[in-house]
Amino acid sequence: MSRILKAYETRYRWLLQQVRARHLQRGVDWLVARARRMSADRKVPLSQSLTELCERLASRPAFRKGAAHAGPDRFYCDAGLGGLARWLRGAGYEALWEAGIDDDELLRRARQTQATILTTDSMLMERRLLRDRIIPGYWLPPTLSIPEQLALVFREFHLTARVPRCMSCGGELRPGDKEALREKIPPRTYRWLDEYFVCVSCGKLFWHGTHWQRIQKQLRSLTAAGTAPAVNGGAGPSGRAT
Ligand SMILES: [Zn+2]
Numbered sequence: 001m002s003r004i005l006k007a008y009e010t011r012y013r014w015l016l017q018q019v020r021a022r023h024l025q026r027g028v029d030w031l032v033a034r035a036r037r038m039s040a041d042r043k044v045p046l047s048q049s050l051t052e053l054c055e056r057l058a059s060r061p062a063f064r065k066g067a068a069h070a071g072p073d074r075f076y077c078d079a080g081l082g083g084l085a086r087w088l089r090g091a092g093y094e095a096l097w098e099a100g101i102d103d104d105e106l107l108r109r110a111r112q113t114q115a116t117i118l119t120t121d122s123m124l125m126e127r128r129l130l131r132d133r134i135i136p137g138y139w140l141p142p143t144l145s146i147p148e149q150l151a152l153v154f155r156e157f158h159l160t161a162r163v164p165r166c167m168s169c170g171g172e173l174r175p176g177d178k179e180a181l182r183e184k185i186p187p188r189t190y191r192w193l194d195e196y197f198v199c200v201s202c203g204k205l206f207w208h209g210t211h212w213q214r215i216q217k218q219l220r221s222l223t224a225a226g227t228a229p230a231v232n233g234g235a236g237p238s239g240r241a242t
Contacts, residue, residue: 005032007122007139008050010131015054019062051141058156072136072157076115078106083146084118084153089170090215091150092162103127111135118153147218154222161219171201181205
């Protein structure tokens with residue numbers, strides 16, 4: 001619990017900085033005390049009231065203003081967030097990820113690529129580069145499912161779904177010629193589908209399979225006021241690749 005509490009303290013501090021609060025530590029202490037009261041009054045775990053209070057604050061216009069300015073295009077997901085990286089790419093964002101990358105290397109690369117770090121590791125958030133916001137970072141509670149992680153990142157950074165990118169590497173997807181790709185398409189899919197997309201970076205083949213439909217549905221639900229996500233000519237990743 002102490003690690004989670006620490007992570008929330010960091011986040012509260014960041015929110016208070018957004019509104020140029022003067023007495024940061026006093027503000028953070030006050031918010032934590034309030035979360036403790038909420039937890040005791042309603043008999044819910046402290047982690048739940050910390051999250052709730054944080055989201056309540058973050059949704060206020062004054063706090064949103066600061067975050068909106070910093071809306072990142074590129075994310076660097078920590079080693080445990082490979083699934084989130086894939087979904088972010090499907091939502092049209094650059095999401096870098098590497099299996100087994102260590103903290104120092106992650107920080108170095110995020111700085112180099114000007115990416116925002118996404119992590120479930122509260123210890124990582126304590127690193128000076130992140131604490132001082134030399135590198136922007138965002139901590140996600142480790143208990144969330146991938147769609148919940150995506151929803152939280154969308155809310156935090158006010159993202160909207162964009163033209164999908166290749167879920168494997170983040171490359172641009174271009175429509176591919178069905179006949180030219182025939183050998184790579186499973187016969188059963190070839191019979192009923194005409195639209196195919198090829199990643200310009202890794203060459204993987206995508207089509208609108210059931211996995212793609214599931215992701216699109218999820219993205220639609222995340223997009224404000226039910227606006228459909230921007231899909232260029234219907235391009236989108238499917239779960240299957242050659
Ligand atoms: Zn690719």
